[in-house]
Amino acid sequence: MRTRHIAVAAGLLGLLCVPAHAEARDISRDTLATNDGWASYGTGTTGGAAADDAHVYTVTDRAGLVRALDHGSDTPKIIKIAGTIDADTADDGTPLDCADHATDGYTTKKYLAAYDPRTWGSAKPSGPQEEARQASAARQAERIVLPVGSNTTIVGLGSEAVLKGASLQVKNADNVIVRNLDLRDAYDCFPVWQPNTGGLGDWKTAYDNIWLTGATHVWIDHVTASDQGHPDAAEPTCFGRNYLRHDGLLDITNGSDLVTVSWSRFADHDKAILIGNGDTATGDRGKLRVTLHHNAFTSVVQRAPRVRFGQVHLYNNRYEVTDGHRYSLGAGTESAVYAENNAFHAPGHIEVADLVKSWNGTALHQSGTLFDGYPVDLLAIHNAYNSGSERDLTADVGWTPTLHTTVDSAAVADRAVARGAGAGRLS
Template sequence: MEKTMSKRTYLATCLLPFMLFGCSSLGLQATADSAREVLPEQDGWAAAEGPVTGGALALEENVFTVSSRKAFVDALSQAGDEPKIIQIKGTINLSSDDDGQELTEEDYRVAPYNFEDYKNAYSPAVWNIKPLIKGRPNRNLDGPLEEARQASADAQKAQIVIHVPSNTTLIGLGDDATIEKGMLLLGDNVENVIIRNIAFEDAFDYFPAWDPGDSFKLDASYPGCQDTYVDASHGPQMCRGGRWNAEYDLISINGAKRIWIDHCTFSDGDRPDSMFPPVYPFPQNEITQKVQHHDGLIDITNQADLITISNSYFHDHDKAMLIGNSDKKTADTGHLRVTLHDNYFNNVGQRMPRVRYGQVHSYNNYFVGNAQGAGNGRNAYEAHLDSLANKPQHNVLRQALGAGKHSAIYSEANVFEIANGNASHAAGNMKGDVFFDTGSMFNGEMIDLLDAANAASGKPMSPDVGWKPELYGVNPAKPASDVVEYVKANAGAGKL
């Protein structure tokens, strides 16, 4: 861990005025190096209740350059909640020990867990034949294999989840700074964090859990599907449903507020979930029943608030971003205010973002994907057979902007290029009531996105979201015709 000399002249010039006005309002951010840049005034929801400065005011003893997990964790611990700048040099593997050796499944595994025995013990042919509970297989797995899986997961979690405290700037040096194989957690009571110019990859869960009741449905279109077991061809084991669920996001904003993420890149790295296909036979072999080792890219939950995500690249992943993680969390009302602008979503399947309760401003973002395999009006059984026949190699784009319960998404001048799709894949109704869009483009044509999405889905939403964005900072909305060129040139790590 190297300490880097801070700019005393910057501190002397900025400290007192910052207390009064914020550095960016004085035009000083352009003259400080990138590590001390702060969120521009009025740049999205993150700026709504005062400046986001991260570690801009760090004293010299709280400026670090780190290249390993140990140095990274030590720097966070040493500075605590004091302003701190942590510069990431090269690749930091969060699944590594203090000597820098990578830790893998065998290092975390607790006996008697092994995947094959776990898979067989809880297979639908074994587990689902038991009496259903409220119309689903029992979702609370029990027995020594599930206990060992959970203990193994706990061991991995203790190593790869890194807590980021308040008043922190994390910034990558050069164009190759990477944090991989773990998760940054910004928890409750954390605020004022800046994360820039870093590629985040492969928060790989070695011990995903099988949930037999996830998306389970008694669907008569599936031959043999019924609520009571009769024989190997008739019973709940012949119904659709069940999912593998992973634990880790690349960044989890879980209760934190006043966060700016800028010029970062997010992906599954070289271990995409497409490498881990379904392991059960029909009808539990639909594409969404792959063995999921990655969860979200960025998830924003549990009353997190005042967040701006800008100029970032999200690619080659299924579920990108959840804002609000439960229909039942009414306490999220009045929180989850998020701005996303000038971001690039490429070969992402869904949740760009999927929103509950929050007021989300999405503008000048670029979405590229392929909806072939999403069903497109057929019943679930026919869509399932089609996906098996066509074997899509892409992440199936199911919806880009997902309007969930009590969400209020304001979409503005976004660009959607969705092969084999329609406007309901751009704006999907996920139990939402309202959605607003203006000035967006779909497959090369200007479109009234709400009207088109309502017509395509048959589940109409109102445009009355109840608010109008005012926070654009130095990035007022561009016309959709200018978005693609700008986003391709600017989004992602290494382009700061």
């Protein structure tokens, strides 16, 4: 009997404990599962899974990452990021800051003095300081913009892989995977002032943590995207507006198509996800097909997501709404958002009606929504309480998703996403 007890105990130990020398599963050749969202459509998304051994890289600094990306080449490649990589560094690894990029006499003080609306008026900035800003911005872009080519997989190793100060740009590329990576602080040293004859104007920034433009078959999974390190809330007010340093966390624009974003975390940011960049971009019709599932949106002010034109399936996501919130779901021109079984959490002064905004949109499907644990109808409440400046939305978006994993109840997904979304949580 004692022998049997020992054997049972040993078996349990084997189930519960992992030997110290055991290695984490190699995820670098994983491909997107069948039916896992729009990115599984047609040829599916395999990233760099076909890479030969000569094109599998483990990188620990910017120089190694740039070499592995190979100027956005289409050669199948797998890039594993180990530890923290700071993109804003010199070729020898020396950290750079905004002063290192400034050129041609640019300073923030001079720029603000030159284009103060009280003296400059509402015209678009031009002249020596704007030219110096553009030249300085180009110098920064050379460091932090990282082009990603077709047939590429970028994965973080372990639970602490970080890429900070970078803008990953997937431009006119196909078949790309980005997984298990903490993307922080795509910081713009040189925002441009955009006057507005009808109001205060605003600061325009250049960099998204990830920008898909003309990209197809892209899978983004277990990524964390945030401003960590330099929150815009800590920036000063200039010309009566927050001196923004960040654009989007993830922008999907310019005819991008067949994208799945899963088990990722978007946090502590103003404009999270933009799908479709213009009301007049009619070439986007039939494109911008995106699936967003099992993602966490935490302290995001707006665009979670904002959609134009695209057929977007939004299911099993978790929203933690905080002060400063403007809206979560933005229904834009010709958008067709199919939202089901999403869970929202909010402080008492935020109403259900605050969650949806119509930006020239006409339709939104919603079902199975929870708000602080209670079932709500986002569509009915939006239509009942909109101020009259927005049109009512109908429920018929003209399509029903067929490419998806199991759609859990909002309550079940809520708990799973709280535990499992984001970088370093990939099992």
